[in-house]
Amino acid sequence: MSQGQPLQRGALTVQGILEEATALADDGGLAALSMRALGRRLGVEGMAVYHHFANKEALLDALVDRVFNEMALPEGEDWRVGLRARSVSERLVLRRHPWAIGLVESRTAPGPITLAHQDHVIGYLRARGFAGRGSAQVLAFLDAYVYGFVLQELALPTDPTPVVDVVREHEGPSPYPHLDALITEVVEAGYDFADEFDVGLDLLLDAMGALRG
Amino acid sequence: MSQGQPLQRGALTVQGILEEATALADDGGLAALSMRALGRRLGVEGMAVYHHFANKEALLDALVDRVFNEMALPEGEDWRVGLRARSVSERLVLRRHPWAIGLVESRTAPGPITLAHQDHVIGYLRARGFAGRGSAQVLAFLDAYVYGFVLQELALPTDPTPVVDVVREHEGPSPYPHLDALITEVVEAGYDFADEFDVGLDLLLDAMGALRG
DNA sequence: TATCGTGCTTTACGCTGTAAGAGTCTCGTC
DNA sequence: GACGAGACTCTTACAGCGTAAAGCACGATA
Numbered sequence: 166m167s168q169g170q171p172l173q174r175g176a177l178t179v180q181g182i183l184e185e186a187t188a189l190a191d192d193g194g195l196a197a198l199s200m201r202a203l204g205r206r207l208g209v210e211g212m213a214v215y216h217h218f219a220n221k222e223a224l225l226d227a228l229v230d231r232v233f234n235e236m237a238l239p240e241g242e243d244w245r246v247g248l249r250a251r252s253v254s255e256r257l258v259l260r261r262h263p264w265a266i267g268l269v270e271s272r273t274a275p276g277p278i279t280l281a282h283q284d285h286v287i288g289y290l291r292a293r294g295f296a297g298r299g300s301a302q303v304l305a306f307l308d309a310y311v312y313g314f315v316l317q318e319l320a321l322p323t324d325p326t327p328v329v330d331v332v333r334e335h336e337g338p339s340p341y342p343h344l345d346a347l348i349t350e351v352v353e354a355g356y357d358f359a360d361e362f363d364v365g366l367d368l369l370l371d372a373m374g375a376l377r378g
Numbered sequence: 379m380s381q382g383q384p385l386q387r388g389a390l391t392v393q394g395i396l397e398e399a400t401a402l403a404d405d406g407g408l409a410a411l412s413m414r415a416l417g418r419r420l421g422v423e424g425m426a427v428y429h430h431f432a433n434k435e436a437l438l439d440a441l442v443d444r445v446f447n448e449m450a451l452p453e454g455e456d457w458r459v460g461l462r463a464r465s466v467s468e469r470l471v472l473r474r475h476p477w478a479i480g481l482v483e484s485r486t487a488p489g490p491i492t493l494a495h496q497d498h499v500i501g502y503l504r505a506r507g508f509a510g511r512g513s514a515q516v517l518a519f520l521d522a523y524v525y526g527f528v529l530q531e532l533a534l535p536t537d538p539t540p541v542v543d544v545v546r547e548h549e550g551p552s553p554y555p556h557l558d559a560l561i562t563e564v565v566e567a568g569y570d571f572a573d574e575f576d577v578g579l580d581l582l583l584d585a586m587g588a589l590r591g
Numbered sequence: 592t593a594t595c596g597t598g599c600t601t602t603a604c605g606c607t608g609t610a611a612g613a614g615t616c617t618c619g620t621c
Numbered sequence: 622g623a624c625g626a627g628a629c630t631c632t633t634a635c636a637g638c639g640t641a642a643a644g645c646a647c648g649a650t651a
Binding site: 199200201211212215220221 | 606607608609610
Binding site: 194263266267269270271272273274275277280281283284285287288291297298300301302305306308309310311312313314316317319320321322323327328331332340341342343344346347350351356358361364365368369371372373375376 | 407476479480482483484485486487488493494496497498500501504510511513514515518519521522523524525526527529530532533534535536540541544545553554555556557559560563564569571574577578581582584585586588589
């Protein structure tokens with residue numbers, strides 16, 4: 166699967182293609198994942214991939230599905246502990262593959278790995294006192310929080326100084342007085358947005374108790 | 379701004395371009411928004427747009443920023459009521475422009491409208507007992523929930539029957555027993571995922587009280 | 592009237608996904 | 622061993638993409 170050297174005939178496998186496609190997207194974003202670039206990386210012409218996937222959409226479907234394989238399943242008796250671990254893992258996986266969350270929006274047919282993952286979580290919750298609808302709600306609300314938080318993290322500039330400059334770049338009264346104050350009080354006091362994930366997660370987990378039984 | 383008829387020289391404005399670009403993306407998704415298609419809709423060659431926006435990225439930046447104009451700002455004394463109204467509006471706007479949430483991921487420099495919106499919300503929260511960090515947390519957690527929920531809504535198939543078929547399409551024991559049970563108990567009893575938004579939102583708003591003062 | 596800048600068009604380049612067809616290699620069967 | 626059938630890959634081609642560069646036409650200014 167390494168770059169450049171041509172493969173033996175038949176050495177192109179679905180697994181291998183998915184691995185290289187993931188690596189390609191991880192490195193250069195979704196835009197870098199073209200069929201030709203993927204072929205190049207596999208030591209093959211781009212069109213060769215079409216013998217293993219009907220079209221690019223099918224490849225992307227499989228890619229998204231595969232991401233769920235990396236997410237930890239909830240474990241242990243205490244559902245708060247189990248769900249927290251799963252959510253933490255989910256966030257890390259989505260940060261590792263930033264292209265995945267952008268793809269979710271456009272694909273409406275969950276793959277087998279995704280279904281198996283969700284099936285497991287639902288079963289886990291049902292065994293711990295969450296009734297039918299309650300289990301679905303807990304899964305949906307936690308996922309919503311994780312997806313949304315990661316989305317904000319990805320949109321966060323790696324270097325905040327230009328934004329800070331924009332907020333403060335003015336003469337006379339600031340156009341964004343409250344953001345200005347927030348920067349002074351919080352951001353400049355060593356605030357790390359990533360730390361807030363656990364805070365919000367614990368608040369949400371506490372709230373989920375109301376959906377039990 | 380209507381389709382087809384050529385414009386007078388100079389009739390192409392930033393506002394007009396943004397309006398048509400939004401309509402184009404609303405209708406056919408982000409993929410339908412090409413510079414040539416946009417020009418066609420404006421009665422102009424695609425390249426003409428480049429006299430008003432440096433490149434497509436700049437256009438997309440402005441599009442995302444403009445979306446924030448449609449979101450209601452929080453109002454009233456009761457912060458729970460004010461925030462709930464804002465979140466409900468935010469969700470509706472994101473559903474109206476499904477392409478917007480996919481764009482957020484890739485743009486790290488918030489525009490002036492976005493900044494003004496956030497500034498207002500932070501000010502609103504500060505005036506109602508949320509200290510520096512607390513106000514930032516409330517905004518982040520609520521947005522995370524709304525973004526993530528809408529993301530799931532957009533990924534939801536408009537017609538769930540094919541997914542139901544996949545879950546149940548088996549001989550012998552179901553590969554997804556808990557999802558199968560969930561469908562029986564909940565989905566087939568007239569479950570509407572959209573209704574869950576308010577449930578989760580109220581739980582989260584209750585939890586936000588802990589960040590006050 | 593001559594000049595200039597603005598706003599739009601034209602042309603061109605390298606990229607994209609993928610349809611169609613032409614090889615070529617590997618098998619199972621006789 | 623010969624042969625037919627598939628499976629697999631490559632080649633070619635097409636329409637569309639973002640956008641650099643240059644050209645053209647008009648209104649305002651000198």
